[in-house]
Amino acid sequence: MVFKKMLGALGVGGPSVDTVLSNPNTRPGLPLTGQVNLTGGKNDVELAHVTLGLVTRVEVESGGGDHSTTGEFHRTPVAGRFTLTAGQQLSIPFQVDMPWETPITDVYGQRLHGMTMGLRTEVAIDRAVDKGDLDPVAVHPLPIQERILEAFSRLGFRFKHADLEYGRIHGVHQTLPFFQEIEFWGTPQYPGINEVELTFVANPQTVDIVLEFDKRGGMFVGGHDSYGRYTVSHSDAETTDWARVVDGWVRQSVDQRQAFFAGRGGFPGMGGHGHGHHGGHRGGGMGGMVAGAALGVAGGMIAGEMIEEAFEDDGGDFGGDFGE
Incomplete structure (x- = not known):
């Protein structure tokens, strides 16, 4: 999936970001590659950083019950502080090395019901962070x-x-x-x-x-x-x-x-x-x-829900970050 989004943190007329995965399919321990395409807005903007994060949903036991929360568990910096000039088009290649413990989301080309995984693009300026939409990622078994x-x-x-x-x-x-x-x-x-x-x-x-x-x-x-x-x-x-x-x-x-x-x-x-x-x-x-x-396995096999729906309550009780 490709998304192009005006950076809300920068207001109307701000720059836009378009993140493209070379291939959304990967395995634990293998790289995920692509590019972050930035287009400048009406004015020059100094960006603090561009960072990619792997996001998923986790079940948490607390207070005698269980609830699910969504958060980021692995971060990869793409670019540090730089100035994006008005109208400038900039493409930044990236490689995200998947942790070996990354959970499996897909088997035989089918999404596992209940499993969600996405790559989120974060673009920050001073005192403002825009966490963009999610690119779905398919993690196949070793x-x-x-x-x-x-x-x-x-x-x-x-x-x-x-x-x-x-x-x-x-x-x-x-x-x-x-x-x-x-x-x-x-x-x-x-x-x-x-x-x-x-x-x-x-x-x-x-x-x-x-x-x-x-x-x-x-x-x-x-x-x-x-x-x-x-x-x-x-x-x-x-x-x-x-x-x-x-x-x-x-x-x-x-x-x-x-x-x-x-x-x-x-x-x-x-x-x-x-x-x-x-x-x-x-x-x-x-x-x-x-x-x-x-x-020839039948029964108990249901396609997973759309990743956009699964990530509706991004952040949960962990504030959105699980840490590395």
Whole structure:
């Protein structure tokens, strides 16, 4: 999407900005490129800076309830202080390096329901900041993330929901103040597993996989959650049977449940990978994800709402900035 907007902070007759993305599709860790085109107004104007920010919507738990807020989580400077003369046309190229932990918004070319991502252009003069419209950005999974998502689908899990949760995951190094949850409905192939919540936390070398299993209780026992954490290498994406690996992760959780209710006390270890859980977030929400026809997956796949509608209450209770 291309937008051209008169800078409201500078009043009638002020300059306009037109931000163009070379390609709105990207992946975590890859660059997003384009140019910011500025056109001078009736008078010379000294601009303090031009900055681009990645903006998304996050679920926040506070006061005993949950609410969603929108904010900026990554900023890239495009230009410092300069004078834009009357009628001048100026094109400024940019490159935004996507954080490795950037959440996935699109799978198989389909927007995940509940996921929003935009690139916002901020033009500032002294004592005034104009935060322009948003260019939608599509973040596709890394190869290893895509293989693991495919594995869940092949094992019969149905995508249910996807969202972002404000907070930290216990035992996992994060650079962003939120994490993505991708939730699947259980499948009869794994009795007792009601839902699975999947979180990816990527870095340049590896991806941490955090799984939370919501388990159904029997007639005389209550349900409970169990957790698993695993670390995989990007280099294993094309050389591993991920359906077999994911099956092992899930069956390990099923075995834990049987051991727990057999009175052996607690859960066995996680095979040297360690275990952890999502800290400081609600137990249920994960969001709804669109799967690809390539796997023949049906159900739970709904196209996301328009990004303009999703960003209506930009700012929320965080004042619009999550920080880097």
